[in-house]
Amino acid sequence: MEETRVVQGTWDISTFKFRIEGVGLRRMLDGMKEGKLVGTRCHKCGTVYLPGPFYCRKCHIEINEPTEVSDHGEIMTYTIGYADVRGNPLDEPRIAPVVKLDGCDSWIMGVLQGVKPEDVHVGMRVKVQWAEERTGSLQDMAYYVPE
Amino acid sequence: MRNVGIVGIGYTPVFVSKRKDVNISEMISEAVEAAFSNTGLGPKDIDAVVFGNMHTFEGVNLPHLWAADYIASLGKPLMRIATGGTTGMSAFHAGYYHIASGLHDVVMVVTYEKQSEGDSQVGLMGIITPEVMAMIAAGIDVTGGSGMGAIGGGSAGGISFQASSYLHHSGAGIEHIDEQAALERRNAAKNPYAHLKDPDATAEKVAQTPLVSWPIRFGHICPTSDGATVAILASEKAAARITEKAAWVHAVANCASDATTANLIESQITDPAEHLPAIIASRQAYERAGIADPKKEIDYVEIYNGFAHQALMYLEKIGMCEVGEAHKLQEAGELEMSGRMPVNASGGVVSTNAIGTSAMNRVTECALQILGQAGEHQVEKDVHKAVAHGWGGMMQYVTITVLGDKPKKD
Amino acid sequence: MDINVAIVGYRMQSAPDLVTSRERLVFELTRGLFDDLGIERTDVDTTILDSNDFMDGRTISNVFIDPPAGVYMRDESKVEMDAANAVIYACMRILTGQYDTAMVVGIALTGSQASPYLYIEYTLNPTYERQVKLLNEVNAAAFQARSYIDRFGYSERLLDDIAALSLANAALNPNQARRISGITADKVAASAMYYEPLRELHCYPPTDGGCALLLASERKAKELTDKPVWIKGMGMSTETYYLGERKLYQSSSAAEAAQRAYELAGVKKPAQEIDVAEISALFAHQEPLLAEAMGLMGEGKAEQAYAAGETAIGGKLPINPSGGALGAHPVSVTGLMRVAEAARQLRGEAGDNQVKKAELAVVHGQDGVCAQQNAVLVLGI
Numbered sequence: 001m002e003e004t005r006v007v008q009g010t011w012d013i014s015t016f017k018f019r020i021e022g023v024g025l026r027r028m029l030d031g032m033k034e035g036k037l038v039g040t041r042c043h044k045c046g047t048v049y050l051p052g053p054f055y056c057r058k059c060h061i062e063i064n065e066p067t068e069v070s071d072h073g074e075i076m077t078y079t080i081g082y083a084d085v086r087g088n089p090l091d092e093p094r095i096a097p098v099v100k101l102d103g104c105d106s107w108i109m110g111v112l113q114g115v116k117p118e119d120v121h122v123g124m125r126v127k128v129q130w131a132e133e134r135t136g137s138l139q140d141m142a143y144y145v146p147e
Numbered sequence: 148m149r150n151v152g153i154v155g156i157g158y159t160p161v162f163v164s165k166r167k168d169v170n171i172s173e174m175i176s177e178a179v180e181a182a183f184s185n186t187g188l189g190p191k192d193i194d195a196v197v198f199g200n201m202h203t204f205e206g207v208n209l210p211h212l213w214a215a216d217y218i219a220s221l222g223k224p225l226m227r228i229a230t231g232g233t234t235g236m237s238a239f240h241a242g243y244y245h246i247a248s249g250l251h252d253v254v255m256v257v258t259y260e261k262q263s264e265g266d267s268q269v270g271l272m273g274i275i276t277p278e279v280m281a282m283i284a285a286g287i288d289v290t291g292g293s294g295m296g297a298i299g300g301g302s303a304g305g306i307s308f309q310a311s312s313y314l315h316h317s318g319a320g321i322e323h324i325d326e327q328a329a330l331e332r333r334n335a336a337k338n339p340y341a342h343l344k345d346p347d348a349t350a351e352k353v354a355q356t357p358l359v360s361w362p363i364r365f366g367h368i369c370p371t372s373d374g375a376t377v378a379i380l381a382s383e384k385a386a387a388r389i390t391e392k393a394a395w396v397h398a399v400a401n402c403a404s405d406a407t408t409a410n411l412i413e414s415q416i417t418d419p420a421e422h423l424p425a426i427i428a429s430r431q432a433y434e435r436a437g438i439a440d441p442k443k444e445i446d447y448v449e450i451y452n453g454f455a456h457q458a459l460m461y462l463e464k465i466g467m468c469e470v471g472e473a474h475k476l477q478e479a480g481e482l483e484m485s486g487r488m489p490v491n492a493s494g495g496v497v498s499t500n501a502i503g504t505s506a507m508n509r510v511t512e513c514a515l516q517i518l519g520q521a522g523e524h525q526v527e528k529d530v531h532k533a534v535a536h537g538w539g540g541m542m543q544y545v546t547i548t549v550l551g552d553k554p555k556k557d
Numbered sequence: 558m559d560i561n562v563a564i565v566g567y568r569m570q571s572a573p574d575l576v577t578s579r580e581r582l583v584f585e586l587t588r589g590l591f592d593d594l595g596i597e598r599t600d601v602d603t604t605i606l607d608s609n610d611f612m613d614g615r616t617i618s619n620v621f622i623d624p625p626a627g628v629y630m631r632d633e634s635k636v637e638m639d640a641a642n643a644v645i646y647a648c649m650r651i652l653t654g655q656y657d658t659a660m661v662v663g664i665a666l667t668g669s670q671a672s673p674y675l676y677i678e679y680t681l682n683p684t685y686e687r688q689v690k691l692l693n694e695v696n697a698a699a700f701q702a703r704s705y706i707d708r709f710g711y712s713e714r715l716l717d718d719i720a721a722l723s724l725a726n727a728a729l730n731p732n733q734a735r736r737i738s739g740i741t742a743d744k745v746a747a748s749a750m751y752y753e754p755l756r757e758l759h760c761y762p763p764t765d766g767g768c769a770l771l772l773a774s775e776r777k778a779k780e781l782t783d784k785p786v787w788i789k790g791m792g793m794s795t796e797t798y799y800l801g802e803r804k805l806y807q808s809s810s811a812a813e814a815a816q817r818a819y820e821l822a823g824v825k826k827p828a829q830e831i832d833v834a835e836i837s838a839l840f841a842h843q844e845p846l847l848a849e850a851m852g853l854m855g856e857g858k859a860e861q862a863y864a865a866g867e868t869a870i871g872g873k874l875p876i877n878p879s880g881g882a883l884g885a886h887p888v889s890v891t892g893l894m895r896v897a898e899a900a901r902q903l904r905g906e907a908g909d910n911q912v913k914k915a916e917l918a919v920v921h922g923q924d925g926v927c928a929q930q931n932a933v934l935v936l937g938i
Contacts, residue, residue: 016614079307137286
């Protein structure tokens with residue numbers, strides 16, 4: 001079969017200007033500076049989101065009630081990474097749990113340290129290890145460690 | 148509601164990594180031609196066309212406009228549907244509603260993907276580009292090394308969370324995922340339209356492929372394929388003119404939840420282990436189809452498994468067995484072509500993934516089994532009823548189609 | 558066949574920049590719609606979303622707008638073309654009897670987020686037109702405009718008159734984005750030339766916008782509203798991608814789509830029977846061109862019709878009393894906004910834009926370069 005010619009095309013994402021909701025994220029980052037996790041609670045059904053969206057998924061109403069969430073929680077699921085996002089092998093396998101923090105209905109990913117890959121399990125209790133110097137960045141929550 | 152039957156199916160001659168000899172529109176037209184030659188129908192017999200693919204993957208916006216001349220749609224209604232990985236089945240459902248509504252009699256559904264012409268990783272990242280940019284501004288570590296929200300698992304992160312959760316809740320082991328991948332690649336070897344084929348695949352061979360993100364190995368992951376699939380649907384009256392035997396739609400259903408790969412802009416409340424959308428959509432489909440016990444009444448299953456564990460996991464979620472039972476059925480050989488509950492005799496998505504076609508092929512493969520036209524990959528048992536499953540979006544969207552060998556009775 | 562599906566409520570919004578996120582826009586439209594009707598999200602049986610990945614700059618652009626639309630653990634699908642087609646799909650779903658209510662939600666941040674001209678560039682054949690870079694949406698429309706006015710010997714002044722009428726209507730309409738007070742044909746003629754004969758004010762403005770609509774079965778419609786607007790007919794059609802193979806001064810696919818819609822609605826003489834038309838004319842010349850294809854205006858009669866004010870709000874057959882797409886064009890939402898504007902007329906809620914006797918309306922939406930694809934609906938009370 002005769003091969004066709006290849007011509008280049010692009011999809012230039014830089015032509016887009018995105019607006020995204022930032023209230024919940026800002027509230028969480030401000031709290032993290034103080035070593036606290038602040039989410040948003042639905043005043044109708046009580047669902048607690050971290051970071052908080054501006055509406056409740058279940059009730060379909062606007063919400064805006066700041067609520068502090070514990071920095072202790074439980075591993076819902078996890079994976080152990082052997083390659084980075086580009087597919088290059090990592091020097092050390094990396095444990096990445098999905099954690100449901102106490103008093104919170106949404107869940108958050110992160111990195112788990114202080115435990116061997118073979119010892120991690122679903123249901124394991126963990127807590128947030130805060131960075132020594134906090135600046136209101138996602139790096140303030142450095143990683144999870146076993147409780 | 149009017150009954151709708153699948154009266155014709157057309158695939159591109161092959162599903163492979165790179166079709167260098169045709170452009171997008173030319174490749175799609177091959178599947179259209181195949182459907183016409185399989186049915187003896189022509190453009191004048193088609194009332195309307197439904198079209199689906201994931202257009203950011205190739206960077207062609209609304210490709211049905213360019214392809215219009217190649218898919219017998221001139222002078223006809225042409226509807227474009229897009230729901231992500233499930234697009235193929237969502238387009239099929241739209242074709243079904245065109246006829247069930249009473250508005251049309253013969254409808255052609257056209258799906259394709261030519262993944263070699265784009266960048267699938269960029270396409271997938273495109274789902275959350277603005278959120279990722281905001282998270283970078285908030286200090287996230289994109290290499291996944293530290294901090295809140297870090298995707299430590301890398302590229303297969305989100306899926307690995309799902310797989311590890313499945314293993315925990317079912318009691319299955321990574322060896323069962325290995326075996327499922329091997330089983331489906333062996334099946335693929337018997338399907339002329341499959342991409343990755345290995346007649347001698349074994350769990351041991353799959354286990355030798357490197358771990359990407361535990362428990363997902365390279366050997367568990369689907370390829371990226373080029374290919375197109377066409378289905379021709381007809382009302383009961385029109386079907387009688389076209390064919391002696393059709394595969395009949397008994398129910399369609401779908402369900403969306405919130406996105407289930409946690410990111411820090413849209414926090415998720417859906418439990419990744421529970422898969423409520425799959426449970427809701429399948430229960431609704433069985434109810435619409437008048438199926439009281441899917442385990443007893445359904446003979447064949449096609450699961451959308453871009454990753455090998457999903458065949459096992461979704462079998463449980465869509466009620467084909469109890470939680471923790473799928474891997475035991477696998478051990479007993481029941482999931483194979485000769486088994487009592489054959490799954491993905493086609494080789495599944497883990498063997499062939501031209502995304503726009505992938506959820507559609509689950510339906511067409513169920514139809515081929517019902518019609519007894521699956522050739523070498525025809526399962527041993529008689530297939531009277533079959534269920535096809537698709538998942539898409541960010542694992543938050545599920546589509547279900549139930550087919551039967553006779554029109555559904557009211 | 559009788560369709561017996563009604564529009565029971567609508568919400569719409571547009572502006573050059575709505576200064577909002579997609580999620581908030583969708584939430585506000587749907588929350589407003591539910592409040593109007595006194596329902597909750599669980600009362601919506603199925604939802605058809607309409608957004609475009611290339612407009613949103615995202616793959617699978619419905620993922621994050623499902624929940625703010627109230628679609629959480631609910632039935633949903635997405636149409637990716639002009640949202641007039643999404644209304645047709647939603648209507649099909651109700652016609653099966655499987656659903657009693659179906660919501661259609663379309664959004665596009667065309668004004669603030671993305672370039673509509675780039676959007677069209679990406680629809681072109683990547684192996685030819687995109688490589689030679691000669692064709693774009695506006696110069697293609699200019700080919701069409703030239704072909705149309707020369708065919709019938711019209712002067713370019715006709716384009717100014719059409720645009721001035723549309724923009725004057727738009728100025729009265731709070732749902733519109735481009736509202737210019739004291740607009741005249743002379744002001745249109747003085748706007749910047751884009752591609753001869755098309756000037757800035759002959760062309761749609763890139764705008765943000767969104768629209769949410771609830772459809773219901775006959776039984777449910779009577780529960781939800783005492784002002785149902787019935788969908789009486791609908792049709793779609795497509796023509797060749799290749800401009801060189803089309804007669805650009807006509808629209809065969811709009812004619813076919815209209816014919817299908819009229820047949821279902823039992824409309825025999827559209828120019829006499831239809832009271833009001835809402836047409837997605839993205840460029841001034843497309844309004845009479847499409848009106849001709851839809852049997853609302855005689856071929857070659859455009860100059861006469863506009864001079865006599867036949868298409869004005871008080872005229873014989875008002876076309877785009879809302880101001881049409883020259884007032885706002887959130888790409889792919891425009892056809893849905895035409896549906897909502899027609900419903901607004903038929904319910905007598907159109908305020909300064911209200912047409913006197915509005916009982917039967919025809920609505921149009923389009924996709925592609927020079928309206929390659931068209932959808933037409935007939936609505937009535």
